Amino acid sequence: MGRIRCILTLLLPAVLGSCIAEDYEGPDPNLPTRTILVWLGGDNNLSDETERKIEALRQGWTYTGNKCLIYRDSRDGAHLLRLRGGCRTTPTPYVETVRDYGAENSASPETFARVLREVADAYPADSYGLIFFSHASGWLPSGTLQNPQKRSRSIGIDDGGAERAEMEIAEFAAAIPDGMFDFIVFETCLTAGVEVAYELRGKSGCMLASSAEIVSPGFTPVYPSALRLLCNTAVETRTALGAFGRAYMDYVAENxxxxxxxxxxxxxxxxxxxxxxxxxQAALRTRSAEAPDLSRLQHFDRPGSYGDSPALPRFFDLDEWLEEVAAPDEYEAFRVQLERTVVWKVATETFMAGQNGFMVRRHSGLTGYIEQEALPDLNRAYRRLSWSGTVYGY
Incomplete structure (x- = not known):
């Protein structure tokens, strides 16, 4: 995403011996098993960063009876990798290539769905988690971060073919089998939108995501110490995700x-x-006829930083907007439910200060789009979303 990019990593350490049938005294046989898939959509200007991200994941791998697969697409083709070692017999973790796919479109919902099936079939587990890294712009159709009047797609980018390819969030969700994931970690920009979360209902139990952009190098610095948190089925999933999120936010604050x-x-x-x-929906039924002054509302994008014209915000704080437009009683009922929905959230006091950034006055943990007269094509695309159909009846 421009200068502010979500990044990944990959590395090729020497292959050592494997853990003897990965069956040594250590993993608790009474704990649920977990397979984590890390999706590195780097066949774009993030290609070099995938190597650093994989190396960080390798450093963080400790075998506990669970498995971690990495789908890596870069300029030299797509591969399915597996983290191995990190056990008593082979203490040094290493990366094993499981499959070579050659050149393919990692931003294709068909590719995404196929790899999900392959991982589920070859590495069955009681629990599955997904870490998804690439460019993204939340629910926005592709290209509309730069050109709000353009109709295209939204999550993951592949520049390797004759034409640039992206997935819409609806296609991303449809590719996931119902109930497959206990969690999804989005190492992508602008993804903590209510529209994204609603699209994923029934697909994942919870998600960790950012309302704003993720600044390079993203989660790379904390994978060596915090990957183990996502692999640990001895703790409740939301507790593990919260600990991972705090590790990242603490790193940002301290470094x-x-x-x-x-x-x-x-x-x-x-x-x-x-x-x-x-x-x-109930709160919006009570909203006043007078349109809110959007310039006063908290937003989490940086209008004008992406070559966008008109340069208008599109990712507003959901809580602040509802407080502004709804009747007090209905807003209070909404806020109580919002606190059940957003389990944990943290933000720095400012975002990209001095680089067309903003103060973070409000951060409810979920963003929402508000229709604007200057963005008619984007408004029409918004009305096709599942969230809009439910809330507004479009």
Whole structure:
């Protein structure tokens, strides 16, 4: 995403011996098993960063009876990798190539669905998690971050073919088998949108995502110490995701200054997103006829930073907007449900200060789009979303 990019990593350490049938004294046989798939959509200007991200994942791998697969697409083709070692017999973790796919479109819902099937079939587990890394612009159709009047797609980018390819969030969700994931971690920009979370209902139990952009190098610095948190089925999933999120936010606070000290993160219980839709619908029935002054509302994008024209915000804080437009009683009922839906959230005080950034006055953990007269094509695309159909009846 322009200068602010979500990044990934990959590395090729020497292959050592494997853990003897990965059956040594250590993993608790009474714990649920988990397979994590890390999706590195790097066949774009993030290609080099995938190597660094994989190396960080390798450093963080400790075998506990669970499995971690990495789908990596870069300029030299797509591969399915597996983290191995990290056990008593082979203490040094290493990366094993499981499959070579050659050149393919990692932003294709067909490719995404196929790899999900392959991983589920070859690496069965009681629990599955997904870490998804690439460019993204939340629910926005592709290309509309730069050109709001253009109709295209939204999550994951592949530049390797004759034409640039992207997935729409609806296609992304449809590719996931119902109930497959206990969690999805989005190492992508602008993804903590209520529209995204609603699309994923029934697909994942919860999601960790950012309302704003994720500044490079993203989660790479914390994978060596925090990947184990996502692999640990001895703790409740939301507890593990919260610990991972805090590890990242603590790293940002302790190691970055200036514009780089910029981050937002929230943990969303997708099982609570349908009740939130009902409360939002009820609250909006009471809104005043007078349109709110959008220039006063908290937003999490940086209009004008993406070559966009008109340069208008599109990712508003959901809570602040509802408080502005709804009747007090209905807003209070909405807010109670919002607190059930957003389990945890943290933000830095400012975001990209000095680089067309903004102060973070409000951060409810979920963003929402508000229709604007200057963006008629984007308004029409918004009305086709599942969230809009439920809340507004479009």
């Amino acid at each position: 970055y200054t200036g514009a780089r000290r910029s981050a937002t993160l929230s943990l969303i219980d997708i099982g609570e997103i349908s009740p939130l839709a009902a409360r939002t």
